[in-house]
Amino acid sequence: MKIGILALQGAVSEHLTMLNQLDVDPVLVKNESDLTGLNGLIIPGGESTTIARLMHLNQLMEPIKLRAKQGLPMMGTCAGLIILAQHIHEQSDVHLGILNVTVSRNAFGRQRDSFEQLITVKGLEEAFPAVFIRAPLVEDIGEDVEVLATVDHQIVAVKQGQLIGLSFHPELTSDVRFHQLFVENCRSVNKNI
Numbered sequence: 001m002k003i004g005i006l007a008l009q010g011a012v013s014e015h016l017t018m019l020n021q022l023d024v025d026p027v028l029v030k031n032e033s034d035l036t037g038l039n040g041l042i043i044p045g046g047e048s049t050t051i052a053r054l055m056h057l058n059q060l061m062e063p064i065k066l067r068a069k070q071g072l073p074m075m076g077t078c079a080g081l082i083i084l085a086q087h088i089h090e091q092s093d094v095h096l097g098i099l100n101v102t103v104s105r106n107a108f109g110r111q112r113d114s115f116e117q118l119i120t121v122k123g124l125e126e127a128f129p130a131v132f133i134r135a136p137l138v139e140d141i142g143e144d145v146e147v148l149a150t151v152d153h154q155i156v157a158v159k160q161g162q163l164i165g166l167s168f169h170p171e172l173t174s175d176v177r178f179h180q181l182f183v184e185n186c187r188s189v190n191k192n193i
């Protein structure tokens with residue numbers, strides 16, 4: 001199973017460390033050719049405007065959008081969630097615009113810049129240590145979007161079909177369960193792998 005990590009800016013090596021602990025072949029995605037044969041794609045945290053600018057520069061925006069429409073599983077963490085979102089609060093331009101949610105950038109930041117909290121996640125038996133850094137919040141979700149986790153009644157993890165969006169950074173912990181969950185998701189889509 002080949003799992004790509006969009007490797008333009010942000011927490012790329014941290015996602016790589018997580019994938020190296022699982023039974024998959026990680027691929028650093030910098031150009032369109034790196035998308036060939038992928039069974040899943042992770043969009044890391046970092047700075048969403050920078051990642052988006054580099055995606056345009058490297059001509060990755062449209063090819064990734066196309067693959068999402070074809071059903072390639074994707075997981076966006078923090079800035080990655082913003083990149084996936086269909087609507088961004090008080091911002092007219094969106095990036096991939098494929099995940100049916102409205103996100104608000106730096107929404108927790110106004111209260112607490114960064115923090116770690118144990119959260120309950122649908123599909124995980126034990127609580128997960130979620131690391132939030134200038135994190136976006138999911139303000140609104142479409143009908144087909146499932147909420148996986150909340151913090152103080154605010155949505156911080158969602159799933160819509162093959163797409164997972166997280167406000168926090170599972171790659172900044174030593175807990176590999178979210179990556180495992182994503183890989184299982186990729187495996188169930190690519191049943192012959």
Ligand SMILES: NC(=O)CC[C@H](N)C(=O)O
Pocket residue numbers: 044045046047048049077078079080082105106133134135136
């Ligand atoms: N840690 C993060 O990925 C922060 C995301 C950042 N606030 C953004 O808007 O892109």
